[in-house]
Amino acid sequence: MNQNRRSFLKTLGCTCCSPLLLISCAQVAITDRRQLSIYPESIINQNAYNAYQNIKNESKLSKNKLFNRQLNSVGIRITRAVELYFSNLGKSKSLDSFDWEFILIEDDTLNAWCMPGGKIAFYTGILDITKDEDGMAAVMGHEIAHAVAKHSVERASQAILLNVGTTIIDTLLDGALSSSRVDDYVVQLGINLPFGRLQESEADYLGLIFMTLAGYDNTATIGIWERMEEASKGRTAPEFLSTHPTPGNRIKKIQEWIPEINEKYT
């Protein structure tokens, strides 16, 4: 362990009143939840961008004009609504680092994800679950919410704090930022590593708000989780469910939130 890393870890491990931690907290817009933010967003976004380019080069992208148009239309409509809302709140700056992009990958897997910085992918398999534009907006809203709430930055920061992400710490402090190890880690953050329960619930809540702001029917979200549950019966859970808690009481929560959200954000 080099000198830099030793002193960095010492600072982190000190106490929650450490000046480093005090200046390293962020606040999630709308929910106002405080979150750890040690990992530089610019680095995570750059690595996500690289990883996304690789995925685009290596995956079979769908050529279906209708679905591609639908995906882009839903994505653009929601992100514009979010940007307008944040602008009205005076919080546009927190979206400055986003460069939204939407791709449809030809793959039967029931999956969709959003990498840091707004790099989104849907797999054609999940179109059986989304069914229509409102359904697509429900999944899109949820994925956009993970990105806007900067859940990946939070998780990378937590990994550093817990001394789990030793590779990341080395990389950060040694300046080897183009390391493929970091790219791999970012891919894991964006696609494979499950978000925590709190982050999932927050993405459900914000996702509902975002699709509502864009004028979609937010009750479509309930159908999504019902169909996800149905699809997971009697076989291995769909990819999307393996990285998300099972539908169960999240439908109940969504039903509770909808009237409040309709009143406030329609």
Ligand SMILES: [Zn+2]
């Ligand atoms: Zn999620």
